[in-house]
């Protein structure tokens with residue numbers, strides 16, 4: 001077998017066998033192939049796709065590249081959730097504390113930003129001293145004692161996804177249904193939860209652009225769940241507009257804290273839906289009962305306190321969370337109604353401001369990002385503030401960069 005033949009086979013749109021996928025991907029992990037060879041194969045996959053069988057095989061190869069956690073001694077209905085990637089999506093920081101404060105255990109392995117979409121690990125790292133690199137022992141201990149734990153892939157948990165994820169981010173190969181499915185599902189299966197909810201984001205600011213692809217992704221993820229004897233549920237939610245009014249790592253942590261303190265907004269609605277589904281499945285109660293539990297956890301302050309406990313358990317110092325960037329204001333040029341906030345353009349703008357990175361030479365500015373002050377449907381007056389931009393980069397912001405709002 002050789003890597004060039006495998007790249008060419010996929011370039012011609014042919015199906016790869018388990019052995020060929022293993023040779024290519026495990027070979028890359030073992031440094032037998034070069035970055036440019038794996039990038040070519042990934043691009044051929046982006047262009048020509050993979051079958052469900054190939055995707056299940058790739059997921060399996062990812063899982064077997066490292067440890068698989070057995071959480072059965074901790075609880076029998078451990079839950080997990082994952083978003084396929086969006087702009088301003090900090091639901092994990094809200095759902096984890098809510099469900100843990102309602103007595104569930106949520107074991108989560110998260111990723112970094114991918115393309116224009118944010119990653120939970122970057123958001124958590126904006127909290128000074130927060131430890132995202134937990135050992136297996138620490139992960140299990142926190143799950144048992146706090147009820148919510150969130151870690152990056154340690155060297156032993158799906159190490160193959162970790163390096164492929166980074167390569168995809170740096171090679172324009174993020175938007176591929178089979179690559180997204182195998183990346184997410186391998187982490188979900190390996191980290192050991194029994195009930196897995198996948199929030200498939202669809203729209204301009206998502207990695208998945210069409211409802212058709214979202215439906216197919218949902219079907220494949222459920223098939224993989226059946227394959228590994230896991231309960232997989234999916235929801236499909238809009239990502240044409242940013243999910244929250246804050247985009248950028250520390251800004252999103254602040255916003256998540258406001259939601260946990262009772263702020264009512266779209267981010268809360270989606271978080272409530274995800275939390276209620278998980279609680280209803282894990283406790284075998286109706287959605288109405290589960291929603292009531294969610295509301296009570298917010299009103300009583302239990303969910304917010306659980307967030308503080310979670311941050312402390314991973315050594316984070318929330319009091320030191322800072323947004324110490326320079327600020328630029330975007331004002332409306334027109335009177336009218338806000339018709340659209342383009343999630344893709346906002347995501348690109350946040351990336352340019354430094355909230356994410358497109359290669360390994362760059363570093364993330366945790367304070368960077370965008371804060372939005374108006375929602376779709378709001379009346380806007382000429383000169384009113386639409387957004388503030390936060391950055392420490394010495395960059396020129398052009399009219400095109402901030403052309404994210406449609407007002408008429």
Ligand code: URA
Pocket residue numbers: 083084085111114179180181183184187207
């Ligand atoms: N989240 C992941 O973990 N992987 C992807 O490919 C996309 C979103």
